[in-house]
Amino acid sequence: MNYVILDLEWNGGYSAKMNGYVNEIIEFGAVKLDETMQIIGQFSMLVKPKLTKRLRSWVRDLTALTNKELEDGDTFLYALSKFRAFAAHCVLMTWSTSDLTALQSNCRCYGKNGRLPFIKQYVDLQMYCQEMLGINDRSPVSLAAAAERLALDIKDIPLHRAIGDCIISAKCLQKLYSKGAMKAHIRQADCDAFYHWLSFHNTYLCNMENPLIDKTAMYLNCGICGARADRLTSWESKNRAFYAAFACPHCGCGFKGKIMFRLKADGMTFVKKILYPADNAEQQF
DSSP states (O other), X not given: OOXXXXXXXXXXXXXXXXXXXXXXXXXXXXXXXOTTOOEEEEEXXXXXXXXXXXXXXXXXXXXXXXXXXXXXXXXXXXXXXXXXXXXTTSEEEESSSHHHHHXXXXXXXXXXXXXXXXXXXXXXXXXXXXXXXXXTTSSOOOHHHHHHHTTOOOTTSOTTSHHHHHHHHHHHHHHHOOHHHHHHHOEEOSSHHHHHHHHOOOEEEOOTTOTTSOGGGOXXXXXXXXXXXXXXXXXXXXXXXXXXXXXXXXXXXXXXXXEEEEEETTEEEXXXXXXXXXXXXXXXX
């Protein structure tokens, strides 16, 4: 089984067909890896934009692409056809699902619908790497931050260019690859359930009376000694989270606790944090 890591760069443009702004793809980049996670192929194409003739300044600054370079690019549908051939029979990976949703919107804009029939299996590489780094359920970790955590030497790889980001993603995967863990992250993509998952908007639950909130999980252990702490105040909802004061009966440590409940397509998750009053630092468990 081979894997393909895809990265896209895009520029915002208004589409009359979509009746709104679209992240119009201006660059495809991809690398192909074999079962040992060695790179065995690369793919890179620039796309000439149709929705707007000029790059937005922040896109130009981020990617270092120029309007002149894109004038010589190929059409989106041609680039897509070439990428489909490159990625055939492979498991597709992207760093978060944002590239996949951008690909969907471009297919709707230039085609008929947002289905991507050439994708049979898919892995959210960001979710996989965060889990392997032991930081799943925290705020999404950027590709650059993951590379820094893994002490990767990426100074000569162009960040925020599609092929460069693919190579960095591949280096992260090579450091963290586990056949068993990867198997658990592979999703079947040729079904309605996949598109429901892809379009699901994560929701934070802030009402204590919501039946989806597991109140048995609303406790914290002391960050110093690990003992179950006593809650001193009622839970207060603020900024998508619940807060309460705690004290440890074992070591006497006092702190504020924070819990966030998030409803995702895969189910409910929660994050617990300890806020120490001395420096307002956060520790997560």
